[in-house]
Amino acid sequence: MAEDNSNLIHVYLDDQEEPIVSYRPPVRFELDTTQLEDGPHTLKVVATDATGHKGVRTIPFEVRNGPGIDVEGLQDNDTLDGKVPILLNAYGGAKEPYWEPSRAETPAPVPTWAWVLLLVVVAWSTFYIAQQWNAPDEFANSPTYSLFYGDQATPQPSGEVAPRSKANIGATLYRTSCSSCHQNNGEGVAGAFPPLAGDPVVTDEDPTRHIEIILFGMQGEPIDGVEYSAAMPPFSEQLSDQEVAAIVNHERTSWGNDAPTVTAEQVQKVRAEGTSN
Ligand code: HEC
Known part of the structure; x- marks a missing residue:
């Protein structure tokens, strides 16, 4: 049994006392985040070698299975006054059965440079067609x-x-x-x-x-x-x-x-x- 306990990898989640899994390395396992609450977590991996020495590694991570949230019109620490229009959008929860691109794209006005570019292209093609009409x-x-x-x-x-x-x-x-x-x-x-x-x-x-x-x-x-x-x-x-x-x-x-x-x-x-x- 003592030999069994050495050379093992134990994986702990957050502050739990009991390892969620214990394996002999190398190991590939699946962490099911849908069982976790959205927010910060830590994964602690503890490995013990034959002489009983322990190696520990702690990895903080964040779970987000809920929909992403997009905010237009307000940024962190903005200074505001008067009435401020704010556009909110939420998209793509991991558990949603269908991916709807229209919801992922927060509507925003077409930037001016895109209009200018479009105009230039249209003008040039009109000129080109007009020029080619009378063949050289x-x-x-x-x-x-x-x-x-x-x-x-x-x-x-x-x-x-x-x-x-x-x-x-x-x-x-x-x-x-x-x-x-x-x-x-x-x-x-x-x-x-x-x-x-x-x-x-x-x-x-x-x-x-x-x-x-x-x-x-x-x-x-x-x-x-x-x-x-x-x-x-x-x-x-x-x-x-x-x-x-x-x-x-x-x-x-x-x-x-x-x-x-x-x-x-x-x-x-x-x-x-x-x-x-
Ligand atoms: C192989 C060369 C050659 C080709 C190809 C040729 N020419 Fe000529 N052309 C001449 C020569 C040489 C003369 C002058 C002949 C002479 O003085 O007796 C001439 C003379 C002429 C003249 C008379 C100029 C004058 O003041 O009397 C005209 C017009 C003419 N060519 C038009 C043409 C046309 C049109 C074509 C094409 C359909 C043509 N030539 C193809 C060699 C050529």
């Missing part, structure tokens, strides 16, 4: 935006193709078919490819020659006194009348050029007449 040229013919603008074949309510859409397609086609030689800025490459910015053919009131060159190409004709050894390839096979018109109009209204624009019918006529040279 570069993306105007991407699948995303062509949903909105359609391609050239999409008739507008008036029966005409929207000018904006035309300009976008012209710019895109120019980029894919022409800019490798004449450059995106229309400046060409000195001695190799002529500039189209300020070019007499491109800015001519009569667009016939302009259309002809794109449809049927051009070779060995000096422009502005410069002979170009490369040839301007013909595009009549690759481009439709509408596409040629779009490119012509892009060239006639870009890089400072400001010449009359053309229709697909004009291109079709030039195409039907064939090259004049």
Whole structure:
């Protein structure tokens, strides 16, 4: 029996004389706080070794099985005068069967900074949507935006193709078919490819020659006194009348050029007449 009593752990609660449990270590046990009153308690653990020496450890703790209490409008040691509105809330007793979040959240006004943040976000998104509504040229013919603008074949309510859409397609086609030689800025490459910015053919009131060159190409004709050894390839096979018109109009209204624009019918006529040279 003496050996039994050594090497034992006794657990005492508060000032009770009798241990609530006695075990041989190590031990894992459950303390049922629902049997205790809410408030401060102490747990005392006493261990005895084989030689009879005792180790004692006291742990103070607090039990709270009742609902939590929230107070708005009054803090510890506040100095008050007049009438003071106070908001009380109680939530989540450990024995409650259901957890009701609405009761745990004490109603409080939305802070000003949250309103400001919301306004900023709304304003920015409005600005962003408004800005994206008119697609930048570069993306105007991407699948995303062509949903909105359609391609050239999409008739507008008036029966005409929207000018904006035309300009976008012209710019895109120019980029894919022409800019490798004449450059995106229309400046060409000195001695190799002529500039189209300020070019007499491109800015001519009569667009016939302009259309002809794109449809049927051009070779060995000096422009502005410069002979170009490369040839301007013909595009009549690759481009439709509408596409040629779009490119012509892009060239006639870009890089400072400001010449009359053309229709697909004009291109079709030039195409039907064939090259004049
Ligand atoms: C492979 C290079 C190349 C490509 C691609 C090209 N061009 Fe040219 N382009 C030239 C050259 C070179 C000349 C000059 C030919 C000459 O002087 O005989 C020229 C001349 C022209 C001219 C006549 C300028 C003038 O003053 O007579 C126009 C207009 C023109 N190109 C428009 C276009 C358009 C529009 C496209 C796209 C559909 C295009 N070019 C694609 C090389 C190119």
